[in-house]
Amino acid sequence: xxxxxxxxxxxxxxxxxxxxxxxxxxxxxxxxxxxxxxxxxxxxxxxxxxxxxxxxxxxxxxxxxxxxxxxxxxxxxxxxxxxxxxxxxxxxxxxxxxxxxxxxxxxxxxxxxxxxxxxxxxxxxxxxxxxxxxxxxxxxxxxxxxxxxxxxxxxxxxxxxxxxxxxxxxxxxxxxxxxxxxxxxxxxxxxxxxxxxxxxxxxxxxxxxxxxxxxxxxxxxxxxxxxxxxxxxxxxxxxxxxxxxxxxxxxxxxxxxxxxxxxxxxxxxxxxxxxxxxxxxxxxxxxxxxxxxxxxxxxxxxxxxxxxxxxxxxxxxxxxxxxxxxxxxxxxxxxxxxxxxxxxxxxxxxxxxxxxxxxxxxxxxxxxxxxxxxxxxxxxxxxxxxxxxxxxxxxxxxxxxxxxxxxxxxxxxxxxxxxxxxxxxx
Numbered sequence: 001x002x003x004x005x006x007x008x009x010x011x012x013x014x015x016x017x018x019x020x021x022x023x024x025x026x027x028x029x030x031x032x033x034x035x036x037x038x039x040x041x042x043x044x045x046x047x048x049x050x051x052x053x054x055x056x057x058x059x060x061x062x063x064x065x066x067x068x069x070x071x072x073x074x075x076x077x078x079x080x081x082x083x084x085x086x087x088x089x090x091x092x093x094x095x096x097x098x099x100x101x102x103x104x105x106x107x108x109x110x111x112x113x114x115x116x117x118x119x120x121x122x123x124x125x126x127x128x129x130x131x132x133x134x135x136x137x138x139x140x141x142x143x144x145x146x147x148x149x150x151x152x153x154x155x156x157x158x159x160x161x162x163x164x165x166x167x168x169x170x171x172x173x174x175x176x177x178x179x180x181x182x183x184x185x186x187x188x189x190x191x192x193x194x195x196x197x198x199x200x201x202x203x204x205x206x207x208x209x210x211x212x213x214x215x216x217x218x219x220x221x222x223x224x225x226x227x228x229x230x231x232x233x234x235x236x237x238x239x240x241x242x243x244x245x246x247x248x249x250x251x252x253x254x255x256x257x258x259x260x261x262x263x264x265x266x267x268x269x270x271x272x273x274x275x276x277x278x279x280x281x282x283x284x285x286x287x288x289x290x291x292x293x294x295x296x297x298x299x300x301x302x303x304x305x306x307x308x309x310x311x312x313x314x315x316x317x318x319x320x321x322x323x324x325x326x327x328x329x330x331x332x333x334x335x336x337x338x339x340x341x342x343x344x345x346x347x348x349x350x351x352x353x354x355x356x357x358x359x360x361x362x363x364x365x366x367x368x369x370x371x372x373x374x375x376x377x378x379x380x381x382x383x384x385x386x387x388x389x390x391x392x393x394x395x396x397x398x399x400x401x402x403x404x405x406x407x408x409x410x411x412x413x414x415x416x417x418x419x420x421x422x423x424x425x426x
Contacts, residue, residue: 009065010323011312012058013331019051019058020337024389026051027172028345029382036379043286049232049297050278052175053241054305055334059179060245061252061309064190068246071195077187079413084183086408088335089158091401092176095339096155099170102343111350112373121148123166126229128293141166164229170342174233176335181235182242193246199254203247203306210240210299218291231298241302248306252313261314270307277304329394336393336401344392348385349377 026048034042067074100120107118116122117140125139132139143151151168154160160168161177196202217227231237255261262270281301284292318324353372354361361368 007065008317008328009062009313009315010317010327011315012062012309013327015309015312016055016058016334017330017337019055020334020393021386021390022051023048023172024337024341024345024386027341028385031345031349032377032379032382043282046286047278047282047296050281050301050305053238053297053301054308055175055338056178056182056238056241057245057248057302057305058309058312059182060186060190060242061249061313062245063186064194064246064249065253067186068190068194071191073187073191080187081183082412083405083409084186085180086405086412087401088176088180088183090404090408091335091339091396092158092173093156094396094400095170095173095176095343098340099343102346106346106350109350109354110369110373111354115373120169123168125166125225126164126232127225128223128228128290130290132224143168161233161235164226164234166229167233170339172338172342175338178233178235178238182239185239185242186246189243190246193243194250196247196250199247199251203244203251206240206244206247207299207302210244210302211295213237214294214298214300217294221291223290223294231294237298240299241305244302244306245309248310252310267311267314270311274304274308274311277301329398330390333390333393333397336397337389340393340396341389344389345385348388352377352381 022045025045029037029045030042067080073080103118103120107115119142121143123141123143124136125141127139151160151163154163155169155173158177158180161174161181167174193202214231217223217231281296285296318327350372353375354368356378357368357372357375359368359371
């Protein structure tokens, strides 16, 4: 049993978890009144794409650590794909069912606002045009029966990320769809990338290739449909992030095995570079010209994201039993955070409004619902939502996803020999 197989990256476990939390905050904090927040909070939580892109880089990095050794895949492509799909698909289906159940419940109770949008048919067309911000209602759309059927098929086959016009059901599930495509590619590209000699050169090439599509969009000033959706989530256009993570792991392993780890000064400089990139990107995105969105979203921040993953992989395993226990649990729940936060926030926020609404709901339900609809959310209760969110996702991962994954792997794969078992699962 090799050292590489046993090694766990405690820093990457925490990074996965914190990226998931950031995405949750990015999608939910805007629902709270501005007067409840301190100045700049909305700006600092506006770079959700930074977290998602870093997660894709991290996924390539970790999968290469677990499944590639000496430039070879440690197990068959069938085994790899079965394990990855068994981890991804149950969560995907559970999230869709939960979303539909929550939407139907909210619609049935009549607790607003925007109760007409509480339906699986409602979508928003993707655009970065100025008019999309000034008059967002122009891009609201309720799917026809044919559109609903077509997009349901895309959801069930995890291909919804290929729709460049709008996102359906639970919007953040596009990231699972994109990961699904990355998993299909991994067994065939990862060993080849691991064997490349000039990895720095390859990283630069991947970075430049990643920048080509946004540069073309900016040059043509095509900021509407379908270009915004394509750059946002098209798996092929986002593939360089994942591939860069694979190559970055090869560099990390090469340097670490040679005893070439950065000293304290260089580590601080690299951390400062990541922080500076984040702050400058935050300013350009929130206060700069609209073309910055496409460049920052697709490629410009890739060096900082690679550096963040590299730095997070450096810390040694902790001697604390508490940290050793919770790090993998929270890290494993990161995908659930991505997949479940929208329906869980809808459930939490409507429940909060109903509880805090004045009047006796049992005596006058109509008045209570109307009062709840106009009730503002309280930022003081937001930590309670985050606690509810994390607890729910850990439980879903451990009580639902893991048992189903084990059952699927047990029934879809032959029993592996002791030599071929991989000890560490990402």
